[in-house]
Amino acid sequence: MRFIPHTNDDIAAMLEAIGAASIDDLLAPVPEKLRAQAAIGLAAGLSEAQVVAELEEMARKNTGAFAAANFLGFGCYRHFAPAIVRAIIARSEFATAYTPYQAEASQGTLQAIFEFQTLITQLTGLEVANASMYDGASATAEAVLMAQRLAPVRRRVAVSRALWPDYRETLRTYLSGSETLELVEVAFDPAAGSTDLRQLTAMADDDLLCVVAGYPNAFGVVEPLGEIVEIAHRAGALAIAVTAEALALGLLKAPGDLGADIAVGEGQSFGLAQSFGGPGVGFMAARMAQVRQMPGRLVGETRDLEGRRAFCLTLATREQHIRRGRATSNICTNHSLCALAATVYLALVGRQGLRRLAERNVELAYNARERLQAAGLRLRFSGPVFNEFTLTLPGLASRLASAEASGILCGVALERWYPELRDTLLVSVTEANRATEIDRLCAVLSGDEDHGNRQASA
């Protein structure tokens, strides 16, 4: 086995130092009955070349990765990532290290995470961000649990139905261990596609713990976050803004500037591959007054013995390895390397680039929307959007199936999660979509496929 450095002589010398006759002797603490049944029912090991061949074969079967046109979004987005992002996260110095418990030996990871925390506070308009969470969905659940620690007497959690279904389900699972919290869904306005503010107002009383809404939401609609915050605050509740398309924060008003108390989300758009949905990188930001109720790791600035700037993990008394059963969360391993990827990405794209890219996404989505409307398709929701929008299209399922046959992924049919949204398609358009893809989309959805093929080949 090529990963094993021990020769037979090494093994013999080591056994001698131990005073054991064989490796079998070292296994003596394991009951014989268990050892007898421990054989692994797997084939023998393969060479590197064989492993590569086998996995390349499996990768090729994922034809969805090579689609001619692809407009899937709904929480995972296709964006261009500069090569440097991959080069940096492939560095063994970053990739193979673990949690930076030994600060003196981990300044690279620690400083990069301190930079990540800073970038997230800048994007969210809040004061403190943690070192990362698993993903946007679990970060949302952790945000609600954090809200509960901040206001333990309140019991009701109002979640917009226009929040991603995966996020709502994750929240339900995380809260299933709690006997005290009650999860209530707030409907969305059937015309605008944003959270129904009247219904939210009606349930905002002194038992309301927090309001959770997407920004933009699952339909791509930019929620009136300022008004949602106001309704929550009037009832003394917290407002939690959730962003799955983090690029939007490069252009939209920062959640913190609109009064949100906690901003969480998914940073996959910042340089991370789609990878069939993971790993991405969850983020969480809040105000400094609430930092002691925050879950997850935090990197802080300090000094070494000689007064030089240094970084280390801090406020660890919130965490499981110190506080055990009374910790703010059970999270230990987080998504540090993905946070590094996001940091490299944001450093490259930078202050001007991020806004420009966000603006371009909006423009491309609106242009595509106009073209589809001009081709006779009907918009489902009227609210302002970032880079995703919804269409209503009779006979959607068969239309999608025939498009898939020609390698076109038109978007996500929402009915599976929203029975009330029959024949509704969510289309995500980013800078990664070529103009010819949009031609094909228009053609295939408007039923003029010959036209689309002509345009695509022109």
Added chain:
Amino acid sequence: MATAKLAPEQIHEKAAAGSQTESSNQPLIFECSVRGKMGVDLEPAHEREPRGAEILGPDLCRDDLPGFPELSEPEVMRHFLRLSQLNFSPALQFYPLGSCTMKYNPVVNDELAGLAGFAALHPLVPAAMAQGALELMARLEAALAAVTGMDAVSLHPAAGAQGELTGLLIARAHFRKRGEHRGKVLVPDTAHGTNPASCRLAGFEVVVAPSNRHGFLEAAEIRSLLDPTVAALMVTNPNTLGVFEPEILEIAEELHRNGSLLYMDGANMNALFGVAQPGQMGADILQLNLHKSFSTPHGGGGPGAGPVAVKRELEPFLPVPRVKRETDGWVLDYDRPDSVGRLRAFHGNFAMLVRAYAYVLALGANGLAQASQLAILAANYVRARLRAVFPPATEAPALHECVLTHDLEQRTGVTTLDIAKRLLDFNIHPPTIYFPLVVPGALMIEPTETESRATLDEFVAAMKRIYAEAEKEPETVKQAPHSLRLRRIDEAQAARHPILRWTSRGSG
């Protein structure tokens, strides 16, 4: 120039910040930033300015991203490469962090996870267009079941702690389905901190189960703690002392007789390949850490993956979706009424699953068994060679890791922390320290199978030298490290005056 606009007091602050920067390792990315630079060419230069802000209007849009970095591509590259040089890592150093299994991470696996067919795959493509990914998941599930002796595996959880939470919620769902109210989970005093934290999150009350003076659980002790309200015992085996729980079969029997479940934390699975299967030990629920035993990189703290494995009876409670075989291929099954639900978006940390599967294929049954045997050999070798100065915390035999102690603190004032910091001067990453909590001043050492005898000998020599130094010149050890760019870092100050981000007026 932007600096021309600074007020005098800001210039003073900038100068002060500059002087700090000079003496430290590498300025923050924000301090390297200069107005007007950009590290990407986003689109053809002739493209006109995007109109997004105009379309959405000023009510929805922010003005700017003040303080956001502005650098060229080569500057970004240099910044992060320089940061990379400030890390110790298992690729460069011996890194015997106990309970973390810092084994070699095969580079080819990273390359495979980056294949376009995996990396560019959206999680919501139709199943027919993701057959390779689904097949890989199904095969990895089967392989993990074969290794652990469990019946069904879900690859859904993002990390070990999330796997623990999933497993505990499965236990909860199981008892709810049976109409039983069991609110307590027994957790040994040697357990990882995530165990009690996960119990609380899952709504269980934690009852601490004391280990005996050899560091293991006794069946009689467990029996005395059992009553009809106990849902499970959560046990790590081998435990955090590296000791195989000798009474595990009796303990499992006691639990099952009481109608309780045996939850096994698989963090230490690296000791067990081909040695013993959790399923045969009586484990009903098990979580694995693919970033430990299955070689996926630790990433400076993650991402990992924390699959959860169960016995057949508990399979209906696994998270959604499940990979399922139908006549015309693999599909994702969401229609699982008894499932605990989902704990994250989509289907798992797939890129880590690709790496783990490649690892299992490369090792196969023979390679995995060899890995555990040699991991056990390495830990016992270090334990034997250091015994005279750093005696083991328990005389119970060790498997893949060992916990050592010392008498230096009473005799010389040199603490375990000092020893750890001094190891850095020998270009060795310290072991896990002060854990498990039941051992004062513990040094928890897990060498893994991929470190050579020569490396282990260097470690042993360094530890012996530090011991000698502590007796002769304790200040050398107490002041360590001496050879890194920074001296000992003041962690207390970081907690007293938290500075958790950079601001344009200096960090604050």
